[in-house]
Amino acid sequence: MTDSFIERKTSEFYSNKDLKQTFIGKAHAFRMEYWWPLALQYSFLTLLYFTIEERLRYLCKLIQKENLSTQQRQIGKTLQDYMEFLESIEDLLISRENLSNWQKITDLAKIRNCIVHAFGRIEECKHKKHLQNLIAKETGLNLVEETGQLMASEHYCREAVGTALQFFQEVKSHLYSL
Known part of the structure; x- marks a missing residue:
């Protein structure tokens, strides 16, 4: 009985100790490093x-x-809904336009959606063009060529925390005006 091509190649792979070790080592390194x-x-x-x-x-x-x-x-259930609710408060002079970090917060929402719904694969994201523009602006977001996935630098992550803190400081300052 003749072995199939796949069976022969599998057998060759497992019989070649050096090839097997190299493959396993590279696969492990890729998994850990990526x-x-x-x-x-x-x-x-x-x-x-x-x-x-x-x-x-x-x-x-x-x-x-x-x-x-x-x-x-x-109140609603989304970030946009919450902002609409806050904007509807008559004595609270708050709007998305007067919050300096609102655009960065909505950028983060698009990044989150891409991560959650497409595992960061930009080609499959609803806001593909917007994310490509963020990458082009060198914001600390990058595209991994091999996988087409979004990658964020440590700097971007730290800046995102600062953006969130500043956003809530601005919201808080509007609340104190009530």
Whole structure:
């Protein structure tokens, strides 16, 4: 009985100790050098976005309990909904336009969506063009050529935390004006 091509090649691979060791070593190195940092970056950025969204939701709930005069009774479930709710508060002079980091927060939302819905593969993302523009601006976001995945530098991650903190400082300053 004749072995199939695949069976022969598999047999050759497992009988060649050097080839097997090289392959296993490279596969392990690729996994550790690529996937581990990527997983940490994706986890970090997703958690940061979740924290921003959750803190805004919590703030909206607190304001709703205070029965401040709002044009909008429902809070909603997304970052955009929470901002609409805050903008609807008559005495709170807050808008997306007067928050200096709002654009960066929405950029982070698009990055998070790409990570969650397409595992960072920009070609499969809803906001592909926007993400490509962010990469072109050298913001600390890069594209891994081999996989087509978004990669964030440590600098970008640190800056994203600063952006979130500054965003909430601005929101807080508007709340104190009530």
